[in-house]
Amino acid sequence: MSTIIEPKILKGFRDFLPATEIERKRVIRLLENTFEGYGFVPIDTPVLEYSEVLLGKGSGETDKQMYRFLDNGKRDVALRFDLTIPFARFMAKNRSQLYLPFKRYHINKVWRGENTQKGRYREFTQCDFDIVGTDCASADFEILMMMRRSLGALEVPGCTISLNHRGIFNRFLDVMGLKHQSEDILRTVDKLSKIGREEVFLQLSTVSDADKAGKILDFIQKEDSFTETLSKIESLAGGPAEDTLRLKEIYSYIQELGLEEAFELNPSITRGLDYYTGIVFETFLDDLPSIGSVCSGGRYNNLAGLYTKESLPGVGSSIGLDRLMAGLAELGRSTEKNSHTQLLILNMENSLVGYYHRLAEEFREAGFYCEVYHEPKKFAVQIKFAEAKGIPLVLICGSNEKEAGTVNLKNLKTRESFEGLIPEDALIKAGEIIV
């Protein structure tokens, strides 16, 4: 082959180099462990599905963004563009093998042929978790608490989960005689953090009138505490009902767990035109609100209505993993690790390679991440390799040391060296240096 093919990748797609992929795996494992600690189970679904299944009711926008084509068998297929529709299809297809309530998590890639902007990709990772088959405050609360713990596990600094209930907003609009404008109003209110109060007021005024626009702005204004806000919106919505009772129940659990600081009731949270029917929530990073909500969701009254007659109410949330990881990086909260290797055994004499591999196995058995430098290259070359991989410790051993049963350990950060017997001294010293 003499012609070289340009090794280019598609716009909106990325290679994940080791440091990024190590961090992604770290984050994903922390999330998985958290979810599993709450009884959530993992599932996976095909990347490719029948277009008919993915389109569902079909909105023009989704259709345009889908990677859709005819496969070699002339089937109309597409890459999944979210994890919600495949989950709905999954529940309908596998219902007989599943119990309720069913709590699943699903972390995987999805594809949308969107315009690529800063931080927007055509291939990106979603992390969804839902409880279906029950409609109760306990399930709502569990999703909220697990969100909180997930963000805690990732050491996300300063963030508050903003909670609201769609039902209260709807009742309020009803009281105001604005039921039929509710779509426009929800859409407008949803833009509050982006366009500001004044612009929202202007837009609401054209949908209704200035007086009502003012009342809506008053409604969506949060008060000093969860309970004060709840009292206000309950009263403006016509008094207590199931929706306010649900929020009170959830808040009583929040109090029981001492998590008041983590949550606020924010009546401006509507989740736009999404299919939610109960609680809705969003999470912004205090120091980086501009990147938008990193974790949001809500309660819906029927997950899989497109595919089955069984009604499956549920509550769920989604973490935008790429967005969250970009945020953590910007806040200096990512770990930057080029490898897991803790110890590199240098190749000082090629005739000792077998011995080096044996030493490496001893370190591995003692729990170390360890590798052998394969070729007898110059010392400086081997050290440069260690530095490129971020390996903190090298082991130096020639024939003399081998005969004496000793090794030299060198800490590449402090440049300190230590000579010790194999294995006891060396293992202890390596442990001290790495910790």
Next chain:
Amino acid sequence: MSTIIEPKILKGFRDFLPATEIERKRVIRLLENTFEGYGFVPIDTPVLEYSEVLLGKGSGETDKQMYRFLDNGKRDVALRFDLTIPFARFMAKNRSQLYLPFKRYHINKVWRGENTQKGRYREFTQCDFDIVGTDCASADFEILMMMRRSLGALEVPGCTISLNHRGIFNRFLDVMGLKHQSEDILRTVDKLSKIGREEVFLQLSTVSDADKAGKILDFIQKEDSFTETLSKIESLAGGPAEDTLRLKEIYSYIQELGLEEAFELNPSITRGLDYYTGIVFETFLDDLPSIGSVCSGGRYNNLAGLYTKESLPGVGSSIGLDRLMAGLAELGRSTEKNSHTQLLILNMENSLVGYYHRLAEEFREAGFYCEVYHEPKKFAVQIKFAEAKGIPLVLICGSNEKEAGTVNLKNLKTRESFEGLIPEDALIKAGEIIV
């Protein structure tokens, strides 16, 4: 919506239900931990690439199997059908950010529109690991040893890694004057385990003649030990050379590590027409040889020649994860787990739900996987839920217990109960039951 869309999935594609996905994640984590222990780093690449990049030289077969289409921007794109070509493209594209030797692993899905047969899927998972940028016995050995440790970590029962060297076979064919028939001969020999000696003899006889066919059969017959086999093929191939020296070096490391039992030299292993130029290897399960090699690979002299002028020699291996997992299941060596949950807190009184969530947090903080039953359903319904998820232990607590600061723990396997104080007694007892 009144019309129901049939929730069907594409032929050759699968949903992964919790038990399967839990097992997949378990296996993948064990592999990742093993790889990382040897200094291998993870990467990921786009699912979708330019068809031109994936096709490379392009063989008709691959082309037909590719999921290839024009995207909305009229780009000719395709789903990756293996992890090797994306890795080659990755190395060429990102070379300036990487050091050598580069040791990467990549575990992810690939797509081929093949005919679906028993155990063959159109969406399946590959697990590749390679060392590129060095050509030496130490790297060859590391791949072999890591394969062994990976299979050990998965508790794969009874398997042997069969090793060979392409160079020796090629020299032997040269000595025999069969250089120009080598493709046909390699392809035929590769079918030995499938079609048997007699059929291989017949086919070889038509490629050359009966006398030479007999000599080839003698060459590929393994002897009683690694060294005896090596002596024989070295002599038949015209004496010592770099290839036999390489095998001797590798075998000296195998001996140094005491791994003789794990490897055999098997001159019938050729890896067909693959692009290997050095050692080649395959792994069959002793009790299930019919499923084919579960882990195979070899050394190649140039990974990324299609995309860059830099020559990158390497050695690598691939675990067929679906095949291996099917094999483990058939041998009764998979774990069957419907969830990770260890403890279910029953909902005995709905007014105590907040307290139940608080108890659950205490158990989680102590390291337990724990969940709360959300609704105050009948006792039998809640127990059935625990059984469906394979939860071994339930916690029973009503108002009286709450006041007394006690709980009842019930072991669902033995049906034994235990009453204890919260948290000390309960945590200790729960730990005893779960272990």
